[in-house]
Amino acid sequence: MLRLLEGSMAVAETVGRCRPDVIAAYPISPQTHIVEALSRAVRAGELGDCELLNVESEFAAMSACIGAAAVGARPYTATASQGLLYMSEALFNAAGLGLPIVMTVANRAIGAPINIWNDHSDALSQRDSGWIQLFAESIQEAVDLHVQAYRLAETLSLPVMVCMDGFVLTHAHEPVEVPDADAVDAFLPRVAPAQVLDPDAPQTIGAMVGPDAFTEVRYLMHHKQMAALDAIPHIAGEFAAAFGRDSGGLVRGYRLDGAETVVVAMGSVMGAIEEVVDELRDGGVPVGALALRCFRPTPTAELREALAPARRVVVVEKAMSPGTGGIVGADVRRALDGCDTRVHDVIAGLGGRPITKASLRTLLARAREDRLGALSFLDLDRDRVAAELARAGTPTAPGGHAAQALAAAGLWEEDA
Amino acid sequence: MTDPTRIRYAQVGTRAVGNRLLDPAERALQSDPRRANAITSGHRACRGCGEALAARSVVDAAMAVAGGRVVAANATGCLEVFSTPYPESSWQLPWIHSVFANAPSVAAGIAAGLRARGRDDIRVLGQGGDGGTVDIGFACLSGMFERNDDVLFVCYDNGGYMNTGAQRSGATPPGAATTTTPAVPGRPGAELGQGKSAPLVAMAHEIPYVATATIADLHDLEAKVRRAMEIRGARYLHVLSTCPLGWGSDSALSIELARLAVETGLFPVFEARDGEVVDATPIRRRRPVEDYLRPQRRFAHLFEPEPQRDVLDALQRRADRNIARFGLDRHA
Amino acid sequence: MVTSAELLAAAAFAGGGHPQAFPSFGSERSGAPVVAYCRIDDEPIRSHEPIAEPDVVIVQDPTLLHQVAVFDGLRPGGTVLVNTGKTAAELGIAELPGLPRVVTVPAGQIGREHIGRPMPGPALLGAFAAVTGAIALPALEAALRERFPGDLGDANAAAARAAHDREVASAAPA
Numbered sequence: 001m002l003r004l005l006e007g008s009m010a011v012a013e014t015v016g017r018c019r020p021d022v023i024a025a026y027p028i029s030p031q032t033h034i035v036e037a038l039s040r041a042v043r044a045g046e047l048g049d050c051e052l053l054n055v056e057s058e059f060a061a062m063s064a065c066i067g068a069a070a071v072g073a074r075p076y077t078a079t080a081s082q083g084l085l086y087m088s089e090a091l092f093n094a095a096g097l098g099l100p101i102v103m104t105v106a107n108r109a110i111g112a113p114i115n116i117w118n119d120h121s122d123a124l125s126q127r128d129s130g131w132i133q134l135f136a137e138s139i140q141e142a143v144d145l146h147v148q149a150y151r152l153a154e155t156l157s158l159p160v161m162v163c164m165d166g167f168v169l170t171h172a173h174e175p176v177e178v179p180d181a182d183a184v185d186a187f188l189p190r191v192a193p194a195q196v197l198d199p200d201a202p203q204t205i206g207a208m209v210g211p212d213a214f215t216e217v218r219y220l221m222h223h224k225q226m227a228a229l230d231a232i233p234h235i236a237g238e239f240a241a242a243f244g245r246d247s248g249g250l251v252r253g254y255r256l257d258g259a260e261t262v263v264v265a266m267g268s269v270m271g272a273i274e275e276v277v278d279e280l281r282d283g284g285v286p287v288g289a290l291a292l293r294c295f296r297p298t299p300t301a302e303l304r305e306a307l308a309p310a311r312r313v314v315v316v317e318k319a320m321s322p323g324t325g326g327i328v329g330a331d332v333r334r335a336l337d338g339c340d341t342r343v344h345d346v347i348a349g350l351g352g353r354p355i356t357k358a359s360l361r362t363l364l365a366r367a368r369e370d371r372l373g374a375l376s377f378l379d380l381d382r383d384r385v386a387a388e389l390a391r392a393g394t395p396t397a398p399g400g401h402a403a404q405a406l407a408a409a410g411l412w413e414e415d416a
Numbered sequence: 417m418t419d420p421t422r423i424r425y426a427q428v429g430t431r432a433v434g435n436r437l438l439d440p441a442e443r444a445l446q447s448d449p450r451r452a453n454a455i456t457s458g459h460r461a462c463r464g465c466g467e468a469l470a471a472r473s474v475v476d477a478a479m480a481v482a483g484g485r486v487v488a489a490n491a492t493g494c495l496e497v498f499s500t501p502y503p504e505s506s507w508q509l510p511w512i513h514s515v516f517a518n519a520p521s522v523a524a525g526i527a528a529g530l531r532a533r534g535r536d537d538i539r540v541l542g543q544g545g546d547g548g549t550v551d552i553g554f555a556c557l558s559g560m561f562e563r564n565d566d567v568l569f570v571c572y573d574n575g576g577y578m579n580t581g582a583q584r585s586g587a588t589p590p591g592a593a594t595t596t597t598p599a600v601p602g603r604p605g606a607e608l609g610q611g612k613s614a615p616l617v618a619m620a621h622e623i624p625y626v627a628t629a630t631i632a633d634l635h636d637l638e639a640k641v642r643r644a645m646e647i648r649g650a651r652y653l654h655v656l657s658t659c660p661l662g663w664g665s666d667s668a669l670s671i672e673l674a675r676l677a678v679e680t681g682l683f684p685v686f687e688a689r690d691g692e693v694v695d696a697t698p699i700r701r702r703r704p705v706e707d708y709l710r711p712q713r714r715f716a717h718l719f720e721p722e723p724q725r726d727v728l729d730a731l732q733r734r735a736d737r738n739i740a741r742f743g744l745d746r747h748a
Numbered sequence: 749m750v751t752s753a754e755l756l757a758a759a760a761f762a763g764g765g766h767p768q769a770f771p772s773f774g775s776e777r778s779g780a781p782v783v784a785y786c787r788i789d790d791e792p793i794r795s796h797e798p799i800a801e802p803d804v805v806i807v808q809d810p811t812l813l814h815q816v817a818v819f820d821g822l823r824p825g826g827t828v829l830v831n832t833g834k835t836a837a838e839l840g841i842a843e844l845p846g847l848p849r850v851v852t853v854p855a856g857q858i859g860r861e862h863i864g865r866p867m868p869g870p871a872l873l874g875a876f877a878a879v880t881g882a883i884a885l886p887a888l889e890a891a892l893r894e895r896f897p898g899d900l901g902d903a904n905a906a907a908a909r910a911a912h913d914r915e916v917a918s919a920a921p922a
Binding site: 004006138165167168169171172173174175268269270271272274275354355356358359 | 753754757758761766767768769770771792793794795796797798800
């Protein structure tokens with residue numbers, strides 16, 4: 001049954017139905033509504049014996065999840081941006097130890113400069129941690145992915161990150177269906193953990209591994225991630241059968257038939273991209289789109305299969321590697337190695353700047369005229385950048401570019 | 417033939433006669449072949465390692481109270497490194513090492529997970545060295561304390577980051593030379609006026625139980641673990657553990673040095689409940705601080721080439737202050 | 749303001765539509781200008797970008813009229829509803845570019861009469877329903893009753909109805 005819900009609330013309700021045993025809660029914009037809702041639910045006795053830990057940092061949150069998972073309890077936490085960075089050491093540790101943990105990341109930019117709005121730099125900064133990283137295009141998909149994530153995490157014994165665009169999806173109200181509790185129970189039976197701290201059968205977890213064995217241990221981790229490439233579509237298929245919705249999986253193509261130009265992106269921006277594709281297709285223009293739903297592991301084969309027939313691929317991504325360029329674009333290029341398809345990185349939407357349909361139309365027009373370079377920044381205010389670069393040589397006010405901007409606007413006053 | 421158990425022993429209360437002449441009820445648990453032996457032999461600790469000795473006593477005592485149902489979360493450090501050289505492990509209880517700073521949080525997660533699963537009969541032990549506990553793990557430790565998580569956290573304090581080569585930590589005693597507070601002419605080594613007391617910080621959180629102990633009195637150490645294990649909630653034990661390598665001392669003197677730390681007043685031994693000191697072990701025979709400092713090369717610069725009187729006096733005043741503060745002078 | 753957009757969405761949803769509501773995400777502090785968006789459609793809405801070309805702009809705080817570019821992007825022939833007891837001419841917005849229809853609603857006053865506090869949201873939404881027909885009054889009343897408990901819900905619904913009926917009456921031929 002569809003209900004009008006805020007994205008965060010829908011996710012919180014869904015997580016509750018996944019019967020977590022331990023919730024580690026630490027607030028950070030824009031995830032706060034999720035942990036608040038779960039705290040209320042625990043207090044109201046709606047989550048059975050679930051223990052809620054109000055931890056003192058995100059690092060503590062992930063550490064508590066590690067402890068809980070290690071004793072066979074089902075953990076949950078959520079974070080974003082700076083919080084994800086703060087728990088980075090624990091992220092790598094959780095993946096290295098092979099612990100089933102599910103976490104929501106309400107994607108938000110990373111500072112400096114501090115910015116609370118949506119982009120993908122947080123999740124992408126942890127792409128080498130060994131976590132599975134799934135990206136939701138809508139609130140409904142975010143909801144569905146949490147259920148699939150627990151199944152995936154506990155099947156493979158790997159931690160899974162469900163990414164949803166901060167504010168854009170967390171704070172939007174839309175009709176959504178929260179999966180039925182009984183159906184979720186059937187989908188997520190209790191699984192005997194691969195390793196567990198049990199006094200009746202003591203194990204040592206987290207020993208030091210030297211040069212003689214470390215490579216093999218890490219290779220096995222890579223192997224497990226590659227196995228996820230099979231598990232993810234399989235679980236998405238089972239989910240579709242049980243709940244009747246197509247969510248998750250590795251990639252989702254949109255109007256790829258005969259598409260000369262394909263736009264690749266992750267997350268909520270796919271909505272605007274699809275609308276633009278529809279407009280262009282109505283005008284007979286052969287464009288299509290591909291949603292990358294699983295970022296880690298990289299669905300290389302699926303990317304290649306979907307994109308190789310296209311003449312050009314425009315990767316619109318909400319993050320970048322300074323001094324290098326696109327991150328998703330690099331994975332797409334690797335997947336298309338040996339093909340003639342040209343790949344264009346477009347950095348867009350950083351720090352919450354909206355990616356408008358107007359800008360997308362202009363972008364695609366340039367791409368189709370082959371006027372798009374290998375790397376470009378969508379909607380970059382070139383005048384502002386040029387002015388700052390010019391000023392950088394001859395500052396008119398002491399201080400950084402903020403002071404210069406105020407001076408240019410005539411708002412800077414020297415201290416008396 | 418006189419019944420040996422009826423002989424009046426001159427050194428009353430020290431159990432110096434040795435376990436086998438004591439009433440079985442008074443013997444240290446380590447003398448009992450039925451002990452858990454939770455950290456078994458074969459680990460790679462240095463000879464004379466105080467931490468290995470302390471951990472053995474602590475974990476076995478905890479296991480005895482909990483009927484063998486204990487899970488341990490260990491910080492990175494000497495204990496973790498020398499006990500788990502892959503593919504071997506010394507631990508005979510369920511044991512996890514996560515990262516350096518998070519043992520208190522991992523322990524909290526374990527306790528919550530067990531409770532959620534209806535298994536709070538299984539007790540949780542957190543362990544770490546002084547670096548992991550008072551420095552990098554301090555925020556996690558404090559969080560665990562203020563939530564009153566049901567964890568007994570034990571800090572094995574050898575006064576530095578010994579695993580990585582004896583660098584200074586927030587628990588390094590003033591005046592000690594470490595590789596990052598090297599003794600240079602006219603300088604004290606670790607600075608006077610720096611350093612923190614984790615036991616006092618623990619007390620400030622008003623948690624149910626805080627105690628200090630040393631490897632010089634294993635009966636006391638075991639008794640404190642037993643008392644702690646009978647309580648639920650956040651508990652903290654701070655154990656002075658000699659590091660012969662880091663301290664530059666003879667490995668045969670590890671226990672003796674711990675005893676000297678106590679008898680000089682430099683390491684006060686006490687118990688606190690809910691933030692108030694409830695018991696302190698009086699010093700049997702007061703010793704001047706120099707008796708503790710001289711056998712350790714980390715303090716050699718305080719004596720050679722010239723005695724650094726100002727530092728030695730400062731350390732003596734520190735000891736005097738501890739004795740006054742905790743009421744350790746049995747003659748007072 | 750955020751609540752009004754949600755209520756609008758709730759009313760649309762109750763009427764069988766597919767709405768989408770979201771705030772313009774700032775570090776919202778009490779007293780600072782705030783914008784919220786709502787889209788209403790018969791089909792699920794895919795795009796999540798902020799609304800650049802609204803059909804309707806609802807202004808809850810008239811002091812913002814000449815401080816913030818409230819009408820930027822308003823489609824020609826669009827509609828503006830303003831919470832005020834003054835006329836459009838008195839506010840200086842009688843002849844805006846594109847000549848949108850400007851509807852003034854004494855929503856705060858209606859709120860005070862029915863709810864006891866000068867809350868303009870319900871009355872503005874009631875007027876919106878009458879003026880645009882994008883939501884139905886019964887659906888709005890139901891959404892208000894669901895959002896606010898007991899008597900408060902009834903009071904909110906009454907305020908919405910009063911504003912709605914006032915618009916209907918003023919639009920009827922004299």
